[in-house]
Amino acid sequence: xKKDIVPPIVENIAVAIxxxxxxxxxxxxxxxxxxxxxxxxxxxxxxxxxxxMYNNQSVKTSILRHFLDVISANDFKxxxxxxxxxxxxxxxxxxxxFIKNVMYDKKYIFLPETIKDENLILIPLLNxxxxxxx
Numbered sequence: 001x002k003k004d005i006v007p008p009i010v011e012n013i014a015v016a017i018x019x020x021x022x023x024x025x026x027x028x029x030x031x032x033x034x035x036x037x038x039x040x041x042x043x044x045x046x047x048x049x050x051x052x053m054y055n056n057q058s059v060k061t062s063i064l065r066h067f068l069d070v071i072s073a074n075d076f077k078x079x080x081x082x083x084x085x086x087x088x089x090x091x092x093x094x095x096x097x098f099i100k101n102v103m104y105d106k107k108y109i110f111l112p113e114t115i116k117d118e119n120l121i122l123i124p125l126l127n128x129x130x131x132x133x134x
Contacts, residue, residue: 007104007105008104010095010106012036012037012134013095013104013106014033014034014132014134015032015033015034015079015108016034016123017030017091017110017115017132018030018126018129019120019130029081029082030078030079030081031080031082032079033076033079035074035075036074039100040072040099041071041099042069043069043070044067044077045065045097046079046095047063047065047093048066048080048092048093049061049063049064049091052090054088066080075125079093087112088113089112090110091109091115092109093110094108095108110133
C-alpha cells in the first residue's frame with residue numbers, strides 16, 4: 001500500500017539564493033545547491049518554477065530543469081541565475097538525487113518577499129551573503 005512506503009528523509013542538502021557581482025560589477029542573484037553531506041550526491045536533477053499572485057492575477061513562470069550530475073561531499077554547484085522580478089512569487093526548487101542507489105527528493109520553497117537584503121546571511125561553503133533553506 002502507498003501508506004506503507006516511507007521515503008528517505010533529505011538532510012544536509014540546501015538551496016541558497018546568493019547576491020553576487022557580475023563581470024560588469026553589477027548585482028546579480030544566483031541559485032546554488034549545497035551538499036553538506038560526507039557523501040557525494042549523484043544524478044542530481046533540479047526543477048524550478050515561480051508561482052503566486054502578481055497585480056491581483058495568478059501567475060506561474062516556466063518550469064526549468066537542470067541536470068547537475070554529481071555534487072561532491074561538502075561542495076556546491078550553481079543551479080541558475082534568478083531575476084528580482086520573481087522575488088514576489090513563491091520560488092520552488094524540487095531537488096532529486098541518489099546516494100548509494102537510494103533516491104531522495106525534496107521541495108525547497110522561498111516564500112514571497114523573503115529574498116531581500118535584510119534577510120541575507122553568510123552562506124557556509126560559498127562564503128557569500130544570501131538566503132538559505134536546508
